[in-house]
Amino acid sequence: MNNPMDWNEANMDFALLERVNPVFQTAKMTLFQLAANGDEDAIVLAKSMGLTLEATQNSATTTASPEQVLGGTIMLETRYRTMERLAEESGYTLVDMPCGYTPRAITFAKKGLPYYGLDLPVVIREASEQIPPLVPPERRELARFREVDATNYASLEKALEDVDGSVCITTEGLLMYFTDSEAGALCDNIRRILEEKGGCWYTADVESPLQYVITMRALVGDRFMEIMQNAKRQTMDKSDVEVGKNALITKPADMSGSIRSAMAFLAKHGLKAERVTVAEHMPELHSLSEISSRQAAAVREGMKHCAFWKITLGASTPAVELPASESEGFGIRASMLGSTLSLTLSGRLDTITAPNLLSFFEKAQAERPADAVTVDCSRLDYISSAGLRVLLIMHKACAGGVTLRGANEVVTEILSQTGFDSILNIVEGR
Ligand SMILES: C[S@@+](CC[C@H](N)C(=O)[O-])C[C@H]1O[C@@H](n2cnc3c(N)ncnc32)[C@H](O)[C@@H]1O
Known part of the structure; x- marks a missing residue:
């Protein structure tokens, strides 16, 4: 039996945080995939966090095939690098929400750009210990990590109280874990931040199911369904929630209908969106050099049909x-x-x-x-x-x-x- 005198409050607290929101495990999957893509900062970080293929890519009831892992890394690199470019080109202060454990703070600080990484307390406690030591010391104050719950406005307002000027909020891998009411609260909070500071919100999440289908199809043809189902089960195991169930997540089988519903949902929350085609902004990707030129061409072609959403204040909803x-x-x-x-x-x-x-x-x-x-x-x-x-x-x-x-x-x-x-x-x- 444990001796109650051995309890370490900080550890107990951390364990409780982990249990109430296991979705953060999915962020470790992403870091491992970025490292697999040859990102040097991600390699160092994944190593110092002790991440393994088994722990990050498999779940309690699923084992990822090499094709699933490869498809995931291509999808991820496309998303991560394209988003990084859009954020940099915006010229605004980057607010990466959720930041997970990606090494973006290091990349931005090396370029002399300010970075705010926002995520749940369980992630920020680990990320803010692991990541700043990898930033050159003279740039360290550019990389800031803040604990938030994206559905809680007071936590966001506090996290951004020292941001001067407009913000570019980037969201990769969050919306799919939310219910309609959580997604609505997030939209209201982001609208309030944009009203206060100005700027824009980019998210890759709204059309991410189509991006995954296209990437997997380019790799394995008609076997894509089987792999996608395994990947979905894996994500649900790791996050402990039903994924992709709210009005902001589009369905590949009904793109135009679900895009309309997602736009209407945003409008209800005082926001409007513009589709930004991935193919027009994606840089050269390391992962595409790892597959055949026919497969790489199919991914590039497919990205002409996929878009990130640039979301701003709705013109049609004046006070x-x-x-x-x-x-x-x-x-x-x-x-x-x-x-x-x-x-x-x-x-x-x-x-x-x-x-x-x-x-x-x-x-x-x-x-x-x-x-x-x-x-x-x-x-x-x-x-x-x-x-x-x-x-x-x-x-x-x-x-x-x-x-x-x-x-x-x-x-x-x-x-x-x-x-x-x-x-x-x-x-x-x-
Ligand atoms: C799939 S990861 C994506 C993280 C990062 N953007 C990436 O690409 O690796 C999902 C992230 O959402 C965070 N998250 C889940 N619910 C949240 C909430 N209510 N507020 C803030 N972050 C949340 C998790 O902690 C986790 O880091």
């Missing part, structure tokens, strides 16, 4: 101003952008005025339900327990919760004394 309310020295101004309700409160939110806020919120929800509420408190003088109760009702009613900004000293003190600062998302500044 909708809601009628303002002012009574008893308490004012509410409000607007809706996508599915976020933005409130600016002024005066005293107390027992007399709190019902006005509750009734305002309930009316707004009935007309156009919000997934998240942001409250500018910079002109709010005071809040009583009745006001806090209304904020709690709003927080519980919206998946993305309530975020308060700009609270003065009096309000900040009340939030802290009542413990509300650990329930609501609180952000300094407006």
Whole structure:
């Protein structure tokens, strides 16, 4: 039996983090494949992390054939290198989310470019120990790693608080693990980041099933189905979730229908997308020199039909101003952008005025339900327990919760004394 005195809190914590989100195992698969592609930084990193073919490419119920491993490495190199080029060409600060264990921080730092790697705490703890030592010391401050949950806006806002200027968010290998509601929360969060900082979001995930089909078909012809099914089972084993089940992941059998649904999903969240053809941006790839010239030509040809999505703020969803309310020295101004309700409160939110806020919120929800509420408190003088109760009702009613900004000293003190600062998302500044 374990001696409770031997417990190491840091290790226990890490083990718990691993168990609640095993999807991070899939990121080790990627690093191994990049190393197999001859990427020197990936080779050093994979070695220092002790990654093996068996542990990264097989799962509890599947064994990957050499063809499956080869197809995976080609798919991965295409995705990774093309995305890197797009991110660099954007000229914005790269926010790699999720970063997994790829050596991109090293590549960017060597080029003198800033890099923000965001991922779940379990990954960041390991990556931020393993990767910075491989960055030249004088460039190390360019490579930053931050713990987030991509569906949690407060964690993203904190992770990016020191980013100056526009961002290029890159997402490779994330959307397929999300349900519709998680994908919706991610879209709302990215929309809010783009509203705040400007820039764009590139993702390879939306059309990744087609990219995989085309790559595998070029390699093994009609046997591609059998290999794909094994690969899908492997990914589900490693991630412990049903993959590819949300409205943002397109289906190779119905590309035009599923592209339309994915675009409509983005529009609902205040975003719009442009398809960026992979073949037009992919550099020379090492993995294509490892297969026959006929197979390599089929992959290159196929990439003319595959696209990454460049996602930006939806032009068709300007903020909708809601009628303002002012009574008893308490004012509410409000607007809706996508599915976020933005409130600016002024005066005293107390027992007399709190019902006005509750009734305002309930009316707004009935007309156009919000997934998240942001409250500018910079002109709010005071809040009583009745006001806090209304904020709690709003927080519980919206998946993305309530975020308060700009609270003065009096309000900040009340939030802290009542413990509300650990329930609501609180952000300094407006
Ligand atoms: C297939 S890996 C991709 C990582 C990297 N982009 C790559 O290409 O190797 C999936 C990653 O998603 C991360 N992930 C899963 N759920 C997440 C969430 N809610 N927030 C942030 N990262 C998440 C996992 O930790 C893992 O690193």
